[in-house]
Structure formats: structure tokens, C-alpha cells
Amino acid sequence: MINSKSIALFLFLLGFWLLMSGHYTVLITSLGVISCLLCVYLTIKGNFLDNETIPIYFFPRLIQYTIWLIKEIFISNITTAKVILSKSEEPELFSVKATQKTNEGKVTYANSITLTPGTVTTQIKDNVFEVHALTKEFGDDVRGSEMDRMVTWLEKGK
Amino acid sequence: MLDLSIQIISIISFVGGVFFILTGSIGLIRLPDVFSRIHAAGMIDTAGASFIILGMILQSGFSLITAKLVFIGIFIFFTSPITGHVTANLARKKGVIPIGKTKGKTL
Numbered sequence: 001m002i003n004s005k006s007i008a009l010f011l012f013l014l015g016f017w018l019l020m021s022g023h024y025t026v027l028i029t030s031l032g033v034i035s036c037l038l039c040v041y042l043t044i045k046g047n048f049l050d051n052e053t054i055p056i057y058f059f060p061r062l063i064q065y066t067i068w069l070i071k072e073i074f075i076s077n078i079t080t081a082k083v084i085l086s087k088s089e090e091p092e093l094f095s096v097k098a099t100q101k102t103n104e105g106k107v108t109y110a111n112s113i114t115l116t117p118g119t120v121t122t123q124i125k126d127n128v129f130e131v132h133a134l135t136k137e138f139g140d141d142v143r144g145s146e147m148d149r150m151v152t153w154l155e156k157g158k
Numbered sequence: 159m160l161d162l163s164i165q166i167i168s169i170i171s172f173v174g175g176v177f178f179i180l181t182g183s184i185g186l187i188r189l190p191d192v193f194s195r196i197h198a199a200g201m202i203d204t205a206g207a208s209f210i211i212l213g214m215i216l217q218s219g220f221s222l223i224t225a226k227l228v229f230i231g232i233f234i235f236f237t238s239p240i241t242g243h244v245t246a247n248l249a250r251k252k253g254v255i256p257i258g259k260t261k262g263k264t265l
Contacts, residue, residue, distance in 0.1 A: 077205035084185035091258035114239035117201040122246040
């Protein structure tokens with residue numbers, strides 16, 4: 001019952017509660033601790049506490065991945081703005097294969113594609129993703145599968 | 159001096175956010191079909207929102223509000239791809255045919 005996942009969930013909830021509260025008297029903080037414990041207890045009782053809730057093996061490489069993703073998002077934002085202002089869009093629809101093994105990895109990959117402007121994941125079936133891209137260059141970026149490699153690297157952890 | 163430079167950086171990021179939101183809105187109207195318009199909406203959600211939040215963080219100084227603004231940014235980053243994917247997925251399922259090329263076998 002008490003394992004690394006439940007402790008991580010408790011610490012997240014407590015940290016978030018302390019950030020949102022702003023009042024640090026003994027009474028109010030202890031009420032917060034009790035409510036966080038109750039939430040963790042209910043999560044364990046309802047069997048929600050699995051790898052999808054707390055993908056704990058992502059954490060060691062998460063910061064490096066986030067920095068890389070923000071850089072990618074910034075670059076493709078500028079490209080999308082150029083495409084919109086210069087009226088040079090030529091949309092295309094295609095399929096790519098994902099190499100992630102777990103559901104969490106696939107969700108991360110699909111969300112990263114959608115979060116990058118210029119590419120949207122439209123459908124997923126097993127490990128085939130259907131992607132809509134705003135121009136051919138965006139499509140080539142996804143087909144070049146740099147992001148796929150990064151997410152697989154993130155998924156392996158440690 | 160430090161105060162002034164923080165103000166200037168903050169104003170620059172506000173201007174950047176306004177530029178991306180304006181361009182995204184133009185794209186939302188101008189692009190041809192629903193799939194292309196999602197890209198413009200995604201640009202408003204990522205670059206527009208994060209530049210505006212960055213400007214607000216610099217304006218607020220270092221306090222609890224800074225952390226709350228960072229959390230607003232994180233939540234936008236987690237929720238915006240879901241709405242984009244759901245819109246595109248539903249359009250595909252309802253049989254909307256995308257304008258432009260279709261390469262290879264699609265689902």
C-alpha cells in the first residue's frame with residue numbers, strides 16, 4: 001500500500017495544496033495534510049494508482065525532455081506564424097509508426113505531436129498514428145521521427 | 159536599472175504574446191478546413207498563452223503568485239493538446255475529408 005507511487009502522489013498533492021493555500025498556520029496546514037492523505041487513500045482503494053496516474057519511471061529524464069520540447073514548440077510556432085502570414089499552407093495527412101511500448105509513452109508522444117503547432121494526431125490504432133500536418137516540412141519533421149526517438153528515450157527512464 | 163530591464167523584457171514578451179495570438183486568430187479565420195484551423199488554435203494555446211504568462215510572471219515579482227502562474231501555464235500545456243486531438247478525432251470519425259494530399263494508407 002505504501003510504495004514509491006503513493007508517496008510521490010502524496011508529495012505532489014501536498015506541494016500543490018501548499019502552493020494554492022498561502023496560509024501556513026498549524027490548523028490549516030494539518031487540515032491540508034489530512035485531505036491529501038484521504039485523497040491518496042481513495043486513489044489506492046479505487047485502484048487508480050498505476051503507471052498511468054504516476055508514470056514514475058519518466059521522472060529522471062523529464063526535465064531534459066521538457067526543455068527539448070519547449071525548444072521544438074518555439075521553433076514550430078515561428079514556422080506556423082510564417083505559414084499563416086505568407087499563405088503557403090499545403091496540408092497533408094499521413095501515418096507514422098510509434099516505437100513506444102507502454103500506453104503512457106504513446107500518450108506522451110501523441111500529445112507532444114499535437115502540442116507542437118503544425119502537426120496534430122487525428123487517430124491512434126495500436127502503434128500506428130495518423131497525423132495531419134500544415135505543410136510538407138512539418139510532415140517531414142514527424143516522419144524523420146526525432147520526437148519518436150526522444151519519447152522512447154524518455155520512456156526507458158534512468 | 160534592474161527594475162527597468164525587467165519591465166522592458168516583460169513588455170517584449172507581452173508584445174510577442176499579442177503577436178502570436180493575433181496571428182493565430184488570423185489563421186483561425188483564413189485557413190481552409192477544420193484540421194488546418196486546429197494548428198492555428200494550437201499556436202494561440204502554446205506560444206500566445208506562455209508569452210503572456212511569462213510577461214505576467216515578470217510583472218508580479220517573486221511571490222506565491224509566480225508559482226500559481228507557472229501552474230496555469232503547465233495546466234494549459236497539459237489540456238490544450240487534448241482538445242485539439244478530440245476535435246480532429248471527431249472530425250475524422252464523422253467523415254470530414256481533409257483538404258490537401260493524403261499520403262499512403264491512413265486509418
